Amino acid sequence: MKTQEQKPQKPSSSPKKTIPPYMKAVSGSLGGIVEACCLQPIDVIKTRLQLDRTGTYRGIVHCGTTVSSTEGVRALWKGLTPFATHLTLKYTLRMGSNAVFQSAFKDSQTGKISNHGRLLSGFGAGVLEALTIVTPFEVVKIRLQQQKGLSTELLKYKGPVHCARTIIREEGFLGLWAGAAPTVMRNGTNQAAMFTAKNSFDVLLWKKQEGDGKTLQPWQSMISGFFAGTVGPFCTGPFDVVKTRLMAQNRQGGELKYKGMIHAIRTIYAEEGLLALWKGLLPRLMRIPPGQAIMWAVADQVTGLYERRYLRNAPL
Secondary structure, eight states, X not given: OOOOOOOOOOOOOOOOOOOOHHHHHHHHHHHHHHHHXXXXXXXXXXXXXXXXXXXXXXXXXXXXXXXXXXXXXXXXXXXXXXXXXXXXXXXXXXXXXXXXXXXXXXXXXXXXXXXXXXXXXXXXXXXXXXXXXXXXXXXXXXXXXXXXXXXXGGOSOOSXXXXXXXXXXXXXXXXGGTTHHHHHHHHXXXXXXXXXXXXXXXXXXXXXXXXXXXXXXXXXXXXXXXXXXXXXXXXXXXHHHHHHHHHHSOOSSSOOSOOSHHHHHHHHHHHHOGGGGGTTHHHHHHHHHHHHHHHHHHHHHHHHHHHHHHOSSOOO
């Protein structure tokens, strides 16, 4: 009686564990807190320059010194509470949703993602954060930043919560979503470029491949993040200027100067020239690339710590 030969069994290949999206979200939130505290003055200066139609400020340094001398040094941190909250929530959603989108675009066999998939994941994360978090928080932040002076009694908006309530009462709930269209375009384009560029610079500069288990040093993450953060401002300058103008105008009574994104672009171009659409570019370059450097330095260390402790060779 012949015994049936048993075929050698292939070793079961369990799917390789990855860093979960919630850890990416946590890493982004911690990076956002640190970034907000360090770079708020640059954001205040950028907003003041973008809203300046009469040439009150002659540049970044003049704007900063004017604000600090006439309103006090604390004025450079105006809007910090909504800015820090907005950055923390934004990075939480951005990093987490980008990880979810990337998992959907990854090749089921190799676990790798193409640059096309990376771009779409970044754009999707940018659109989601723009509609959910960025627009209402930036409306409140910009309204607070454009107010001059520190005396609460003389200011229309007494603080973030009062500002939000006042906007809703005077302009309706959708008043918090003024400038949503250019914000979506700006953030979607920014994140598509940033996530793709960050990965490319990691590979180019440090030979860091996804899934190799290597954790970058903080200074390496800062360099990659800094370079990745320079791409977006050049591409999205007009969207950022238009977003700021639309968010700053008060909808209570009277006729709005800017009717929408396209009308605002045409009006600014006709009245102030082409370069006005890139107003505030230099302070954006002073804020966004360093901000991305700080955020990625923190985020990469958090995900690296998780990987070393719980995973081995997990794709980043």
